[in-house]
Amino acid sequence: MAFSLPPLPYSTTALAANGMCQETLELHHGKHHNAYVTALNGLIEAKGLAGKSLEAICTEAGKAGADGLPVLNQAGQHYNHMLFWQVMQPGGGGDKLPGALAAKIDSDLGGLAAFKEAFKQAGVTQFGSGWAWLIIGADGKLKVTKTPNGANPISTGEGKPILGVDVWEHAYYLDFRNVRPNYLDNFLNKLVNWEVVADLIGKGGLASGQSA
Ligand code: MN3
DSSP states (O other), rough: OOOOOOOOOTTTTTGGGGGGOOOHHHHHIIIIHHHHHHHHHHHHHTTTTTBBBHHHHHHHHHHHHHGGGHHHHHHHHHHHHHHHHTTTTTTSSSSSSOOOHHHHHHHHHSSSHHHHHHHHHHHHHHHHSSEEEEEETTTTTTEEEEEEOOOOOTTTTSEEEEEHHHHHHEHHHHHHTTTTHHHHHHHHIIBBOOHHHHHHHHSOOOOOOOOO
């Protein structure tokens, strides 16, 4: 058994009118994400990962600290990118959220505008490479957080991510050059698939369905 690169849920040209061009998606999905999958598969035998779920591998690698980093870098990035592709759509973003999601953001995070600002700030202030997240915390409440490099809220034990944005430079440099805040504004206002995010609350996060 091995991990595999799932196809994008839309074509590589589908997001071009919304700030993510064909070249970005071809490189980011076909090269970067694929390289994480290939490297992770190369670690399965050596690290005794056979038969484990992707989520279990992320959790165990996170608990192992520095010793777990070689696995976490690849397993985390595989998980993170699978979620990232799922939570975008052509013509997404904006302020029309499914009612249950909007209500939970209101009660847990003080409203959509406050959430968007917190999420953007998490992405802007993640120094170097990493991710900004909306997660379901251990107390069942929504929370905004961020992680460096290939880590994620599963590996840190913070909770289950339902929305994530990649702030590695490879995610935005072709479309927004060095201006990460504009990439994050664009993500929130033109790309997020709120229906998928709302669905992931009900499911308790993304179930990768993949095991080594
Ligand atoms: Mn990436």
